[in-house]
Amino acid sequence: MSDNQLWAIHENADGTVKLINPKSSKALDVSGGGSSDGTNVQIYTDNGTNAQKWHLQPVGDGKYKLINPRSSKALDVTGGETSDETNVQIWSDNGTPAQQWRLVRYDNKNNGKQNSFFYGMDTKEQEIFTLINNYRQQNGLPLLQPSVNLAYVAHTHAIDIIENNPDVNGGNMHSWSNKGKWKSVKYTPDHAQAQLMWSKPSEISNYKFNGFEISLSYAKNIRQTMSVNPTEAVNTWKNSPGHNNVILQLGTFQHTLMKVMGVGIYKGYACVWFGQQLDIYPAPA
Structure with a gap:
């Protein structure tokens, strides 16, 4: 797995989380702090604003949705596409698979072994x-x-x-x-x-x-x-x-x-x- 695809999850004092890419040390960020459907999501210098905060909400089956508190909109794969280089944006929460994410624990102490988020439970x-x-x-x-x-x-x-x-x-x-x-x-x-x-x-x-x-x-x-x-x-x-x-x-x-x-x-x-x-x-x- 490339470092480009790794995220460290940090809990904020208000119960939200921020996602930091360890390669760049930058945060997952809603471009310009926008709130409209289709606003682009990017990485940006960690600044503690609501544009970089997310509510991590379980939706069952080990999957999660990430809701931005400023816009109340979800992290979304544009058009629900599955091809490489598809853009990621925010969009009104609609419960579709395009807005569901599975967290995978990446253990670089164990030869880069990936473990499901249920790691430790049979x-x-x-x-x-x-x-x-x-x-x-x-x-x-x-x-x-x-x-x-x-x-x-x-x-x-x-x-x-x-x-x-x-x-x-x-x-x-x-x-x-x-x-x-x-x-x-x-x-x-x-x-x-x-x-x-x-x-x-x-x-x-x-x-x-x-x-x-x-x-x-x-x-x-x-x-x-x-x-x-x-x-x-x-x-x-x-x-x-x-x-x-x-x-x-x-x-x-x-x-x-x-x-x-x-x-x-x-x-x-x-x-x-x-x-x-x-x-x-x-x-x-």
Whole structure:
């Protein structure tokens, strides 16, 4: 892949993103700050204006649309063409494939390997991800974006639960053992060590923010040999007020705007981690 086709995604303070081409260090920009259909899109020196800001909005199936906040118009392939050198512009949001984009993570630490934006989540985990997003959408909430770092945290915790059984002696499934490169957590009903759990993403991944977890497990005596069913797992969370509040941002989470999530499944345990900031960071080494 040519450097001409690479973009670094940076989150702005207002929740929008800017796309910077690493070869030129310039931003994806609406020419002249225009707002009419057909206005050209170009690269231009990063200047922080609305012409260089985009709302990154999931549309399902791992695809996204980019909406410019100044014009409320979408990044669009002119005429829906597919040939090389077709121009890119802004156009009224119409939901067509010409305005849908798939983000592909490019890992130059691994011989230029390209990974889908679901990198870090297998088929079952992606199913849970999709079911949760569908449920949020049915309740008027925005779709969440996948997070490679939160998926890593979820996988790590799932393995720790199954292999090391930290959820004993009064600790529940949000507990972490003392057998890894992290601070152990005995998570009790009084939430005394909640901060140690919330901080796990910043502790073990490149996502340096708090995360919020929901989890599910079969009984300790059988979970080593069981396999999680994604539909049953999500239905269980939907029917549990505490877990449902996290998914739908209700109760104590009503002012906690979630933007990303990562899913981890290992044998008879599953967990989902949610975050309030976009994950624009590399996967853990």
